[in-house]
Amino acid sequence: MIRLTTQRQIILEELAKVKTHPTASELYDMVRKRLPRIGLGTVYRNLELMAENGMILKLEVGGTQKRFDATTEDHYHIRCSQCGRVDDIDIPVIDSLVESAAESTEYQILGHHVEFTGICPDCQKKRKVDLQ
Amino acid sequence: MIRLTTQRQIILEELAKVKTHPTASELYDMVRKRLPRIGLGTVYRNLELMAENGMILKLEVGGTQKRFDATTEDHYHIRCSQCGRVDDIDIPVIDSLVESAAESTEYQILGHHVEFTGICPDCQKKRKVDLQ
DNA sequence: CTGCATGCAAACCGTTTGCATCCCC
DNA sequence: GGGGATGCAAACGGTTTGCATGCAG
Numbered sequence: 001m002i003r004l005t006t007q008r009q010i011i012l013e014e015l016a017k018v019k020t021h022p023t024a025s026e027l028y029d030m031v032r033k034r035l036p037r038i039g040l041g042t043v044y045r046n047l048e049l050m051a052e053n054g055m056i057l058k059l060e061v062g063g064t065q066k067r068f069d070a071t072t073e074d075h076y077h078i079r080c081s082q083c084g085r086v087d088d089i090d091i092p093v094i095d096s097l098v099e100s101a102a103e104s105t106e107y108q109i110l111g112h113h114v115e116f117t118g119i120c121p122d123c124q125k126k127r128k129v130d131l132q
Numbered sequence: 133m134i135r136l137t138t139q140r141q142i143i144l145e146e147l148a149k150v151k152t153h154p155t156a157s158e159l160y161d162m163v164r165k166r167l168p169r170i171g172l173g174t175v176y177r178n179l180e181l182m183a184e185n186g187m188i189l190k191l192e193v194g195g196t197q198k199r200f201d202a203t204t205e206d207h208y209h210i211r212c213s214q215c216g217r218v219d220d221i222d223i224p225v226i227d228s229l230v231e232s233a234a235e236s237t238e239y240q241i242l243g244h245h246v247e248f249t250g251i252c253p254d255c256q257k258k259r260k261v262d263l264q
Numbered sequence: 265c266t267g268c269a270t271g272c273a274a275a276c277c278g279t280t281t282g283c284a285t286c287c288c289c
Numbered sequence: 290g291g292g293g294a295t296g297c298a299a300a301c302g303g304t305t306t307g308c309a310t311g312c313a314g
Contacts, residue, residue: 003288005294024279039296044279046294062192062245064304065278078239090236091229097246104222107210107250114229114246115192118239135313137269156304171271176304178269196279197303 002053008046010034021059021067021086061115080120089116134185140178142166153191153199153218193247212252221248
């Protein structure tokens, strides 16, 4: 089993604390408040490792940065096209999608993900201000 | 309207030629056979511009590179988790997903995309060979 | 002619990696 | 004591950008 080092515990704790879906460097900033000497590489290495072990979710969403999620149950997301923020979407996961898709591809399907795009509440407000 | 330069025409033609979903640098290699002095920056700038103008689709899929598609009608994709290849999935687009999602978020929803992940036929073969 | 587009190269940003040291079992 | 984990810094890969020149309208 995977060794539970201080760094790993704290990364996991900080990730679990938030409902947002932080990027590696956002998480790095959060963790650094408790472990000032931690390296960014350690954060990346451990996030990767914990994702491989199913302890967390690595979100392969659009945009430039990967994001991480302490909730490992399958669920969908929405991403703000302005600021990149990612939130959960609470609609039931449609497992039958995989079955339909299986009929139209020669891939061996492993899973699926639905990603909505939109404008988050904060950016909607900013837009209104910009128009004034 | 957007200026129709030689470079733009050829990028568009080469993209339309293939059913794959090339990355910017794959497209750069294709275009360079006809325009040897074209710069990679020009390819990026024009892909971005044509995507903004709805002439092509920029696929914000998982993985490290963005991919491009000459087909602008909405459709779903499958990405190989081994090699990153992306293919179309021919199942009907479920517009009602957006309506369900709208009820559970404060975002102003703009669209959605379904991305399946799996192992492409080629990588399935390679796997078998690796096991021998 | 004039301003947008290009080629080129350097800069950028997110992520990965090599290495010496550290620390947990 | 030994092997994996860490901190640090350098390298990497994809993308963007500044600038002088070129070319379409």
